[in-house]
Amino acid sequence: MDHRELIQKLTDKSAIIGIVGLGYVGIPLALRYAEVGYKVLGLDIDDTKAEKIAAGKTYIKHIPDAAIQAAVDNGFEATTDFSRASEADALILCVPTPLDTHREPDLSFVLDTMDSLLPYLRKGQVISLESTTYPGTTDEELKPRIESTGLKVGENIFLVYSPEREDPGNPDFHTRTIPKVCGGDNENCQQVGVALYEQVIDQVVTVSSTRAAEMTKLLENIHRAVNIGLVNEMKIVADKMGIDIYEVINAAATKPFGFVPYYPGPGLGGHCIPIDPFYLTWKAREYGINTRFIELAGEVNSAMPQYVVSKVIHGLNRHKKAINGSRILMLGIAYKKNVDDMRESPSVELMKLMQEQGAEVSYSDPYVPAFPKMRRYHFDLQSVELNAETIKQFDCVVVGTNHDDFDYDMIADVAALIVDTRGVYKGKRANVINA
Ligand SMILES: NC(=O)c1ccc[n+]([C@@H]2O[C@H](COP(=O)([O-])OP(=O)(O)OC[C@H]3O[C@@H](n4cnc5c(N)ncnc54)[C@H](O)[C@@H]3O)[C@@H](O)[C@H]2O)c1
Numbered sequence: 001m002d003h004r005e006l007i008q009k010l011t012d013k014s015a016i017i018g019i020v021g022l023g024y025v026g027i028p029l030a031l032r033y034a035e036v037g038y039k040v041l042g043l044d045i046d047d048t049k050a051e052k053i054a055a056g057k058t059y060i061k062h063i064p065d066a067a068i069q070a071a072v073d074n075g076f077e078a079t080t081d082f083s084r085a086s087e088a089d090a091l092i093l094c095v096p097t098p099l100d101t102h103r104e105p106d107l108s109f110v111l112d113t114m115d116s117l118l119p120y121l122r123k124g125q126v127i128s129l130e131s132t133t134y135p136g137t138t139d140e141e142l143k144p145r146i147e148s149t150g151l152k153v154g155e156n157i158f159l160v161y162s163p164e165r166e167d168p169g170n171p172d173f174h175t176r177t178i179p180k181v182c183g184g185d186n187e188n189c190q191q192v193g194v195a196l197y198e199q200v201i202d203q204v205v206t207v208s209s210t211r212a213a214e215m216t217k218l219l220e221n222i223h224r225a226v227n228i229g230l231v232n233e234m235k236i237v238a239d240k241m242g243i244d245i246y247e248v249i250n251a252a253a254t255k256p257f258g259f260v261p262y263y264p265g266p267g268l269g270g271h272c273i274p275i276d277p278f279y280l281t282w283k284a285r286e287y288g289i290n291t292r293f294i295e296l297a298g299e300v301n302s303a304m305p306q307y308v309v310s311k312v313i314h315g316l317n318r319h320k321k322a323i324n325g326s327r328i329l330m331l332g333i334a335y336k337k338n339v340d341d342m343r344e345s346p347s348v349e350l351m352k353l354m355q356e357q358g359a360e361v362s363y364s365d366p367y368v369p370a371f372p373k374m375r376r377y378h379f380d381l382q383s384v385e386l387n388a389e390t391i392k393q394f395d396c397v398v399v400g401t402n403h404d405d406f407d408y409d410m411i412a413d414v415a416a417l418i419v420d421t422r423g424v425y426k427g428k429r430a431n432v433i434n435a
Contacts, residue, residue, distance in 0.1 A: 001123050001124030001156065002155070002156070002188075003154075003158060003188040003189075003191055003192050005124065006089065006124050006125075006126060006158065006192055006195075007191060007192055007195040009089055010089070010090070010126075010192070010195040010196050010199065011195055011199070013036070013037050013038050013199065015038065015089035015090060016038070016039045016040075016041055016087055016088045016089050016090075017030075017033045017038045017039070017040045017041070017088065017089070017090045017092065018040075018041045018042075018043060018085055018087075018088025018089075018090060018091040018092065019033075019040060019041070019042050019043070019092050019094060020042075020043045020044070020085075020091055020092065020093045020094065020095065020113055020117070021043075021044060021093060021094035021095035021096070021109075021113065021131075022042045022043075022044040022046075022049050022050075022053070022078055022094075023060075023094065023095075023096070024060060024166060024168055024271075024341065025094040025130060025131075025164045025166055026042065026044075026092075026094035027060055027063060027068075028063070028166060028174075028175045029092060029094065029130075029164075029175060029200075030042050030071065030076060031063070031067055031068070031070075031071045031076070031175075032175040032176060032200045033199075033200055034070075034071035034074040034075065034076040035070075035071070035074070035200075036199060036200055037074070038199075039075045039076075040071065040074075040075065040076045040077075041077060041078075041079070041084060041087060041088050042076065042077065042078030042079070043078070043079060043080070043081075043082060043084070043085060044078060044080060045080060046080070047080045049078060050078040050079055050080055052068075053068060053072065053076065053077070053078040054072070054077070054078065056068050056069035056072050060168075060340075061339065061340035061367055062168055062169050062338075062339060062340075082116045082117060082120060083119075083120055084120075085117050085120035085121070086120040086121075086122050088125065089124065089125055089126070090125065090126045090127075090128065090196050091117060091125060091126070091127045091128070092128045092130060092196075093110065093113055093114070093127070093128065093129045093130060093131060094130045094131060094164065095109040095110055095113050095131055096109045096131070096271070097109065097110060097131040097132050097133050097275075097276075097279070098271075098275060099275050099278055103278055104278070104282050105133070105134060105278070105279045105282050105283075107133065107137065107141065109131070110129065110131055110133065110137070110141070110142075111141060111145075114141075114142055114145050114146075115145070118145060118146075118148070118149055121146060121149050121151060121157060122151075122157075123151065123156040123157060124156065124157070125157050125158070126157075126158040126159070126160065126189075126192045126193065126196055127142065127146065127157070127158070127159050127160075128159075128160045128161070128162050128182075128193060128196060129142060129160075129161050129162075129210075130161075130162055130163060130164045131164075132163060132164070132217050132218070132221070132272060132275075132276045132279065133214055133279055134214065134218070134279040134280055134282065134283035135211040135212075135214040135215045135218070135280075135283060136211055136214070136283065137161075137214060138159060138160075138161040138185065138210035138211075138214065139185060139209075139210055139211065142159060143159060143185060146159065153185050153186075153189065154185055154186040154187075154188045154189055155188070158184070158185075158188060158189040158192040158193070159184070159185040159189050159210070160182055160183060160184045160185065160189050160190065160192070160193035160196070160210065160213075161182075161183050161210035161213040161214055162180055162181060162182040162183070162193060162197060162213060163181055163213060163214070163216065163217030164217075165178045165179075165180070165181075165217075165220075166178075168339050168341060169336070169337070169338040169339040175200070175201070176200065176201060176202055177202055178201070179201070179202070179203040179204070179205050180197050180201045180203070180204050180205065181205045181206075181207060181213050181216050181217070182194060182197055182204055182205070182206055182207070182213060183206070183207040183208065183209050183210045183211070183212050183213030183214075184206075184209075184210065185209075185210055190206060193206075194206060215280075217276070218276055218277070218279060218280045221272050221273055221276040221277060222276070222277045222280065222293070222294055222297075224262070224273050225268065225273050225274075225276075225277045225294065225297045225298070225301065226293050226294070226296075226297040227260070227262040228262050228263075228264075228265070228268065228273070228297070228301060229296065229297030229298075229299075229300040229301050230262070230297075230300075231245070231249065231262045231263065231264045232264045232265070232300055232301060232304055233300050234248075234264070235264035235434075236307065239434060244426065244434075245264060245423075245434075246263075246423040246426055247426075249261050249262075249263065263422075263423065264304075264421075264423070265304065265346065265421055265422060266304055266305055266308045266346040266347065266350060266400055266421035266422075266435070267301055267302065267304035267305045267308075267346030267349060267350075268301045268302070268304075268344065268346065269335025269336060269343070269344045269345045269346050269347075270335045270336060270341065270343060270344055270345075271341075271343045271344065274298075274301070274302075274344045275344070277291070277294040277297070277298065278294070278298070280294065281294050281295065304346065305346050305349045305350045305353055306353065307435065308350055308398070308419065308421050308435040309323075309350065309353045309354060309357065311419050311433055311434075311435035312328065312354065312359075312396055312398060312419050312435070313357075314433070315396060315417045315419055315433045316395060316396060316417065318417075319395070319416065319417060321395055322358075323354065323357045323358060323359050324357060324358030324359070325358055325359075325360070326359050326360065326395040326396060327359075327360045327362070327393060327394045327395050327396075328354055328359045328360065328361050328362070328394060328395065328396045328397075328398060329362050329363065329364060329384060329391070329394040329396070329397045329398070330347050330350060330351050330361060330362070330363040330364070330398050330400050331363075331364055331365075331397055331398060331399045331400060331401070331406060331411070332347060332363075332364075332365050332399065332400045332401025332402065332403050332406070333345055333347040333348055333351070333363050333365045333368055333371070333400060333401065334347075334365060334367050334368060334401050334403070335347075335401070336401065337401055337402045337403050337404065338367075338403055338404055338405075339367065340367035340368055342368060342372065342374065345400075345401075346400065347363070347398075347400030347401055348374065348377050348379075350398060350400060351363065351377075351379060352377055354398075361379070361381075362381060362384050362394070363379075363381060363383060363384065364383050364384040364385070364386050365383050365401065365403070366383070366403060366405045366406075367403065368383060369382065369383050370382050370383070386406070386407070386410075386411065388410070388413075388414045391411055391414045391415050392414055392415075392416075394415070394416070395416055395417065396415075396416065396417045396418070396419060397411060397415045397417070397418045397419070398418075398419045398421065398435075399418060399419070399420045399421055399422050399424055399425075400421060400422075401422070402422035402423075402424050408424050408425065412425060412429045412431065412432065415431060416431065417431055417433070418431055418432045418433070419432075419433050419435045420432050420433065420434055420435065421435045
């Protein structure tokens with residue numbers, strides 16, 4: 001089967017779409033393909049996910065059961081049986097790309113996934129890698145593996161890289177409306193990639209290679225990491241000078257060109273911004289290049305939790321209290337507002353740092369009823385219900401995540417002391433310290 005036949009199948013929607021890795025990225029994509037009428041086959045190593053999907057149940061807070069059920073009704077099924085990969089005409093890889101303990105790229109999930117798929121690859125399939133990674137991953141790691149089966153990329157099997165741009169919890173953009181970058185291993189692959197995505201995404205943006213597509217994703221996330229580092233540094237300077245950084249950012253944001261507002265916070269969170277830049281740092285070393293902006297932003301951003309703790313100590317000191325023995329409530333432990341995702345959440349790092357100083361730490365987060373098992377942290381805690389009674393029991397409340405659900409006025413009316421890392425109070429309350 002050449003690329004034209006596959007393009008035809010993708011265009012007339014008779015192609016079966018395989019989504020490998022059914023997490024925050026894979027699920028919305030699977031639902032979107034099912035919505036427009038494709039048969040979708042989900043593959044994951046986690047059998048609880050397949051079971052939940054079969055029962056029409058969600059495991060991602062911002063995706064309702066009804067959306068999963070609707071996709072299942074349209075033929076979406078999930079399995080841990082990788083031999084079924086041969087049924088799929090497209091295999092879209094959405095598996096994790098974390099850092100290892102030495103903060104170097106951990107490609108093991110991508111490579112394990114590829115290795116499990118190899119026995120089931122066949123002519124006439126397209127493989128698309130969506131996981132964020134360094135330039136060269138697709139052609140240096142995936143292509144040789146695929147071709148080790150005797151198939152020839154660009155002739156009878158097709159390979160593209162197309163980064164994911166999901167922004168969980170953002171009501172203004174959806175899978176369909178976020179333009180999607182796609183780079184093929186060669187021209188045939190590129191054409192297949194466009195056919196794969198243009199059925200479900202309004203705008204497919206082509207670039208000349210898989211490497212350019214990989215680098216595009218890294219530029220986007222490095223741009224954010226560096227600018228957040230800059231604004232975090234500005235926040236500290238402004239604070240010392242008695243200037244409200246939020247007033248300054250909002251004023252600067254009225255400039256209609258050449259300025260993009262970024263907001264300070266307690267440190268970087270989520271799966272992407274604290275991690276992805278270091279994929280480029282690692283790869284750049286192979287070319288003898290130091291990525292100094294990335295390192296500097298990493299340094300500034302990773303110092304933020306310590307800065308916040310110093311503000312907590314300062315605030316308690318004003319009340320003639322030591323952090324050691326103080327009862328502190330962490331408000332919000334998800335890494336950003338209105339989601340349940342806690343990966344790399346700076347709130348959790350803050351809890352650890354304050355506990356190390358002897359604080360008695362609790363948390364409240366409507367999205368996280370019980371503190372989950374995490375790789376690096378363990379707190380045997382349940383979310384504290386917020387009311388005047390419970391809040392009064394704490395010496396300090398630290399705003400870590402600015403969920404819309406919190407009643408900020410009620411909290412400030414009764415809290416002894418608030419350390420606000422998200423600018424929700426904008427300096428309007430005497431018991432609030434900005435951090
Ligand atoms: N979450 C986001 O907002 C976001 C945005 C853009 C890009 N990304 C990137 O997308 C990729 C996936 O991220 P995510 O947030 O969806 O991760 P996730 O942890 O939510 O989901 C990954 C899924 O892959 C499965 N998995 C792990 N190993 C597997 C294997 N060998 N075979 C099959 N399935 C396997 C896991 O069980 C899990 O269900 C990462 O590279 C990430 O950097 C994420």
